[in-house]
Amino acid sequence: MTADLARGRLPLRPDLVGLEPYGAPQLDVPHLLNVNENPYAPSPEVVADIAAAVADAAAGLNRYPDRDFEALRADLAAYLHVESGVALATEQVWAANGSNEIMLHVLQAFGGPGRTVLSFAPTYSMYPEYARDTFTGWVAGRREADFGLDADVARTAIAEHAPSVVLLASPNNPTGTALPAETVLAVLDAAAAVPGGCVVVVDEAYGEFRRAGTPSALELLADHPHLAVSRTMSKAFGLAGARVGYLAAAPALVDALRVVRLPYHLSAVTQAVARAALRHAPALMAQVGSLRDERDALVVWLRERGLTVAESDANFVLFGLFDDRHAIWQGLLDRGVLIREVGPDGWLRVSVGTPQDMVAFQDALSEVAGL
Numbered sequence: 542m543t544a545d546l547a548r549g550r551l552p553l554r555p556d557l558v559g560l561e562p563y564g565a566p567q568l569d570v571p572h573l574l575n576v577n578e579n580p581y582a583p584s585p586e587v588v589a590d591i592a593a594a595v596a597d598a599a600a601g602l603n604r605y606p607d608r609d610f611e612a613l614r615a616d617l618a619a620y621l622h623v624e625s626g627v628a629l630a631t632e633q634v635w636a637a638n639g640s641n642e643i644m645l646h647v648l649q650a651f652g653g654p655g656r657t658v659l660s661f662a663p664t665y666s667m668y669p670e671y672a673r674d675t676f677t678g679w680v681a682g683r684r685e686a687d688f689g690l691d692a693d694v695a696r697t698a699i700a701e702h703a704p705s706v707v708l709l710a711s712p713n714n715p716t717g718t719a720l721p722a723e724t725v726l727a728v729l730d731a732a733a734a735v736p737g738g739c740v741v742v743v744d745e746a747y748g749e750f751r752r753a754g755t756p757s758a759l760e761l762l763a764d765h766p767h768l769a770v771s772r773t774m775s776k777a778f779g780l781a782g783a784r785v786g787y788l789a790a791a792p793a794l795v796d797a798l799r800v801v802r803l804p805y806h807l808s809a810v811t812q813a814v815a816r817a818a819l820r821h822a823p824a825l826m827a828q829v830g831s832l833r834d835e836r837d838a839l840v841v842w843l844r845e846r847g848l849t850v851a852e853s854d855a856n857f858v859l860f861g862l863f864d865d866r867h868a869i870w871q872g873l874l875d876r877g878v879l880i881r882e883v884g885p886d887g888w889l890r891v892s893v894g895t896p897q898d899m900v901a902f903q904d905a906l907s908e909v910a911g912l
């Protein structure tokens with residue numbers, strides 16, 4: 542029986558018929574610059590510490606893990622305090638298998654049938670999928686030509702759609718745009734006026750890469766019980782393979798997430814790996830500094846060649862504009878450089894890699910685009 546025929550006999554939800562799983566191509570090429578990973582593998586010291594922590598955890602794997610992962614939450618709170626200057630209690634921190642799962646928990650708790658999640662496009666393409674998977678209505682408002690968010694546009698959209706959740710990626714994927722505190726405050730104010738309540742999630746997956754002077758929304762937590770700030774260890778920590786995302790919010794909001802999570806969702810191995818990596822935060826943060834510098838140099842290089850480049854506070858850059866962006870993408874791939882064909886028509890996104898990756902990208906792009 543062919544797979545198609547078998548599928549035809551399965552009671553698949555009608556709204557899922559014909560859909561493909563989300564994901565960028567996973568190709569074996571020398572320069573992987575397509576999913577905003579950290580190009581630096583963990584150092585031998587980090588690897589040794591992780592291996593020792595996993596060995597320790599392995600000795601207890603006959604038991605379920607700490608369901609509330611108190612030690613990890615305390616370590617994450619301590620890290621956020623150092624990174625952003627904001628002091629948080631353990632009960633204000635939540636974690637899951639990537640910030641993807643964090644967002645699913647948020648929508649499981651605060652979305653659902655008859656409710657709406659609002660975001661502003663272009664933005665992270667998984668957001669509508671979280672909505673679909675939780676039977677939450679999806680509405681995409683618009684960003685401006687520079688990919689910023691106009692506070693009046695946001696206020697109007699919130700008043701019109703009365704969402705129970707607003708998702709704001711800052712820095713935004715795929716554009717790199719960070720939102721100023723005034724914009725986030727305007728959204729928080731408008732959300733506070735939604736009858737029935739509205740949770741605002743600021744997705745700071747790329748928060749550590751923000752430029753000096755750009756504040757984290759963590760600073761707004763103390764005065765806004767309907768705000769949640771989501772982060773991940775996938776990017777700055779170079780731990781995408783470990784699948785650890787986390788969120789900071791008021792204890793009552795975190796308590797709601799505890800209701801919808803699967804029991805023991807964060808394995809003992811994951812908890813051990815994350816805690817070991819967090820012990821190395823200072824060294825890893827130094828690496829973030831060099832990635833930021835590499836990003837800024839890349840923006841200058843692209844602009845010097847007459848290309849249009851979106852302002853970036855992230856570890857990637859959106860650039861264009863190309864009449865045939867697919868041809869450029871393919872030409873780069875043919876030269877061993879994999880980037881992402883994403884964002885509005887004509888634009889391409891490249892992740893910041895090692896200096897060697899950047900040279901390979903620049904050489905390939907110069908050739909393919911005739912720069």
Ligand code: PMP
Nearest residue numbers: 639640641665714746773775786
């Ligand atoms: N949010 C944004 C804006 C992202 O770009 C990504 C990853 N591409 C995620 C969340 C999810 O990251 P993870 O699940 O690895 O934490």
